Structure formats: C-alpha cells, structure tokens
Amino acid sequence: MTAVEVANLSVCYGPLRAVDDVSFAASFGEVTAVLGPNGAGKTSTIETCEGFRPPTSGTVRVLGLDPWAQRTTLHREIGVMLQEGGVYPSARVGETVAQYCRLYDRGMSPTELVDRVGLRDRSTATWRRLSGGEKQRLCLALALAANPRVAFLDEPTSGVDVNGRDDVREIIRRLATDGCAVILATHELDEAERLADRVVLFNRGRIVANSTLANLRSTRTTVRFRSSTSLDAAALSRHIGLDVSASGDEFAIGFSSTDASMASDLVSRISVWLGSNSLPLHDLNVGGERLEDIFRMLTKGDES
C-alpha cells in the first residue's frame, strides 16, 4: 500500500482553481518534499490530504482512507504539524505534550518526547514565552505524539537556529528510517536537498516536477562560474542560446543534457566570449544541478 496517493486532484475556492489536476504518491520510509512558490497549491493539497477540506475533484487516499470521509479513523494514524500556531498562548510545554499523548493513547512518553525535541529545560514554559524555534519544536513534538505512520510537517525548521535545525532534521530522518512516510512542505531548498528522497514541485496549482532528487539532478547539467559584476548576462545568453542566471558575480547556465561533450563545448564558447569581452573567468564548475537551480528554472517568474 502506498502511504499517500493523490490522483487528478483539483481544489477550487469559488472561481479560483488553487490546485489543478495534480497526481503524486508518497511511500513509507521516505521523505517527500513538497516545494513551490507561495500560492502554488502546496498547502491546499496537503490540507486535503490531512482531511481539512474535501477535494473539488479527483481522489486522495492516505493509508488507503479517504481523508475527508474517514478523517476520524485517519487522524488516529497521522501526525500533523501546522505552519504556525496550534497551541493556546497560556498552555505549558509539558502539559500540552502530555495532553496530546493522551489524545492518541499510543504509549508515547511525554517526558521522552519533550527530551527528544530538546525542550526539557522549557517544560514549564508557556507557549507565549517560547522563541520561534522552540515553538516549532513543540509543534513537532505534538505531531510525533501520534507515533504516526504518515507525518505532514509544514516548515518544521522555520525560525529554528542552526544547531536546532540539525536536531530537527535528525528527528525527521529517524521518522522515515522507522518506516513513517514524511510529507515535508518547506521553502528551505537546502533542507529539502538534505532530507528528501523525492521532490514534488508545485507551480501555479500544477506539479512541474515529481521525481527522486537523484533523478532530477541527473537529467540536467549546470555550468557555474564567477566573473565581473559588469558581465552582461543577456548578451552572453544571446551568444550561447541558453538562459544565464546571475547572482552578484556568480553566473549559472543550466541545460537538459548529461552529455559531457556538450558541456565541454559550452565551456569553451563561454571562455572565448569572456576573453573577447575582456572579462575574467574564475571558479569554473560543471556538474549536476542544485535543487535551487531546478526550482528557479521550473518556477521562473515566481517568488519562492
């Protein structure tokens, strides 16, 4: 059985079609990163999978159940972490975790759970006294209280400091290793790159990439180099016939091929063009594309 199966899902709000005929699946023991710019349809899709809203059309199955019609049964088995909030400001960390552990009654120890997310010293603190990162840790603990078979985690490291992020990522990785299907919605491409086995990339309500991270990278090659900030990226783009993305003195050119001779030819044309324009060439690098480059290319014109 597939953990999550979405087929031809559309979600509409009045005349607005937020999700348009999307299909994907997520497996047990894997982290599936759901990425996309704001308003791309990620949250609507995930909330449909969580049973918060019915699909306008199409089918969704989580653990073989219809999340809307069978949500009471489903909610015994899934862990949910909202993007923000979810706890009353005067509620204390330890008490809230204990409350959720009793709601699921799956034998999770509140003390161990508080320890696991690194909040032992903040057990008696109220929600309103927690930092942004501590709030995220508490929300993660509440999702783990379900001892879930499927976990929907929305921006789990948002506001968490660098060391804390490593802890949270370790917890997520361990969840997947233990067989849980983790659906991770994030804007942190670096995080998706570190954690995800599979990436589902949304743009304007549709899925524009749905593959393992390795597959996504292997189908494309990027040439990166540094030069002068005065380099006219548009002129270079016209010369080589490919898009050139610029960030300060860093430039990247991606193309759909893994053919080494094509990369070599491209490098030589770039070097000649830079030389003829008296521009320097530093840190030249040819390799598989980073997730960030893939994201930029597939969601061109939209903000992350």
Next chain:
Amino acid sequence: MSALRSQIGAELSLVRRNGEQLLVTLGIPLLLLGFFGSVDILPANTDDPVDFLVPGILALAVMSTSMVSLGIATGFERSYLVLKRLAATPLGTGRLISAKTIAVACVEAIQLVLLVALGLALGWSPASANWFLAVAAVVVGTFAFAGIGLTLAGNLRGEVNLAASNGLYLVLLLLGGVLFPLDELPSFLEGVGRITPTHALADVLADALTSSGVHTGSSWLVLGAWAVVMPIVAARTFRWN
C-alpha cells in the same frame, strides 16, 4: 475516554489560567449580588432586594460562563489555530464539544454554590424552592447562551469576538431584568427585554426558587426557542479556522 478526560483537563486548565475570564464568570456576579444585596437602592418590587436579585444574578452567572467565557475562549482558540490543530487528532468534534460542555458545567456548579451561599448569607430564604426546576432552567439557559457565544466565536476574529461578547453581555445585563424589574424600563425597551434569554432565564429561575406563582410559560417558550435556535445557528455557521 482517555481523550475526553484529557481534553476536559485541558479545558479546565485553560479556564483556571484565564484570570480575566474568571473575573467575569465568578467575580462580577458575586460583586453585583454582594453590593446590591447589601444596599437597598434598586427598585426590586420585593420586600428584600436579595429575593429579587438571587435568581437574576444566577441567570447572569450562567450567561457569563456559557456565553462570554466559552465564546471568548473558543474565539481565541480559533484565532490561534488550536481548533484546527485539534481537528487533526482523534479527539473529534463530539468529544471536543462534550469536553467544553463539561468544563462549563463545572464552572457553573462552582458559581451557583458560591452565589447561593452568598445569597443565604445576605438573608435569602428559598424555603419553597424547586431545585429540580432550577437546574433544568440552568441547563436550557446554558444551551441558549452557549449557542449565542459559539455563533459569535465561530464567525468573528478573536479580538472582535471579545468586544462583541462583552458588549452583548452588558446589553443583556441591562435589558434582561436582572438588576431591576423590566417594568422600570421604557415600554419599547421592556418589550425587547422580555424576549431576551437573560430575562427568560431570570424569570423561570425566580419562579423555581421562590415559587412566586407568576405564570412563566411564555418565558419557558422564549428560553426554549433560544436554546434550540442558537445551537443550530452555531453549528451551521461555525468556521473552525
């Protein structure tokens, strides 16, 4: 059962922590009864003002807990996405509402004990009181006021709901015939007052606790109508997030 017990504990803990709501639910009714029961400045139409005040203040207490306190707390829970988060647990709507109802009943029981004790200390003598009828009135009144509170909570933003609930509390306090008889009001306001749930509850409580012999059939009808209609309106219009 464990989930329900857990949620009841969480609800009661929330009530305990929200000091400003405890002030409204416990402090204000006790203060009003203590003050107006001690100083004879209200046109009560009875020999002892406390005989008029106790049923009215009991109605006020029910309104404070089941409309204002429940409504405001639920409104903020909605704003803070607490309800949305709980909706993704095995708790379910039925047990959430049951937990809230039991928490409200616990607070009301404490209120009623304290108010009756204060009333007795001030000289109130409910010798021929029909306590069964009084409790039935409180239960029906609780449904009516909870329906109003949850309708506001389920449709307004937290802060707006706070203002609206407190404003409505004040209006119903003044128009409900709780501190003074309705016939002291101008006739058009008296007419409005008679169809408020506050007056209806105060009226049936007065009959139950003092065996006044006043015909309260129309007040039972008014209270019953509020108790049926408002929970339905709340259930149909409530937005969880």
